[in-house]
Amino acid sequence: MNPLRLHPHRAAGPLPAAAALLALWAAPPPAAAHEPVFSPGPHTIFGHGLEVGTEFNYLKAGPDRVRGAALHLGYGLTPDLEVGAELPFLDNSYGPGGPNQSGLGDVEAYTHWRFWRDDQLGYQDAAGALLDVKFDTAGGARPPSLGTGATSELMGFDVSHEGLKWYRWASAYYEHNGTNGAGFHYGDKVYFNLVGGWRPTPPSFLKPDTVWMLELDSVYARHDTLNGADVADTGGTEIFVAPDIMWTLRNFAIRAGVQLPLYSRLNRDESPVDYHVRIEFEWDFATL
Secondary structure, eight states: GGGGGTTTOOOOOOGGGGGOOTTTSHHHSSSSSOOOOSSSSSSSOOOTEEEEEEEEEEEEETTTTEEEEEEEEEEEEETTEEEEEEEEEEEEEESSOOOOEEEEOEEEEEEEEEEEEEETTTEEEEEEEEEEEOOOOOOOOSSSSSSSSOOOOEEEEEEEEESEEEEEEEEEEEEEBBTTSSSSEEOOOOEEEEEEOSSSSOOOOOOEEEEEEEEEEEEEEEOOETTTTOOSSSOEEEEEEEEEEEEEETTTEEEEEEEEEEEEEEEESSOOEEEEEEEEEEEEEEOO
16 A cells, blocks of 8 residues: 555555455455555455445645545456556645645556465465556646646555464555656655554454554655756655554455554655545455
């Protein structure tokens, strides 16, 4: 998960963490796979499995608001290779009397490859790689807008340890943004995420299962550029903490969390993020 792809001053659409959404049937019990809310993990849906999800976001940064919803579809080409797409809808407001935009955001397509998996009694270790492409479907030039006006790519790696009681995740990603028709380039970003999880009661596939998680998410953004020259008061570093909960029952899952700022050093005269709330619903189905 890449927390600031929904930043109100970037307006880049819900993050591609959908690339690593939970597939309840993929991992053998008892170490059923789970994923954090704001950062990705290496899990993929089972072979020929269909993943259908909805996501709702609300982000506040000073007087600015971003409200978002997204439809996510994923398909397991193999047990370790997933492809999918995300269709976001945004409703952005920029302070009292400021501009408001609502409509379709930039559509994303992704592929997620779990290249290593080790199943042992009571736990599973895994590592994966993600490539996510965000297309210029919303249009846009300089902010504010619902899109960046250019195609961007996000790529990186994630690892996990999932046990009967304790969980650990880590991920690192790089986001490369293109230059739009106005010569404006949103600064590239680097994301680092660390997550711990705890299951209070032993899991059972036939009963509801709850996992509590705590994320540490960070993003570093380079300066924006206009016609090749750096734009002053852009870029910076932000670090967040996010308590999450995941509740699953067979092939249905609900995930929710709130992302809160720990540290902010921005090179721009903008309000840092106050909080970011996310709720996700997901269903997994066998197609063959």
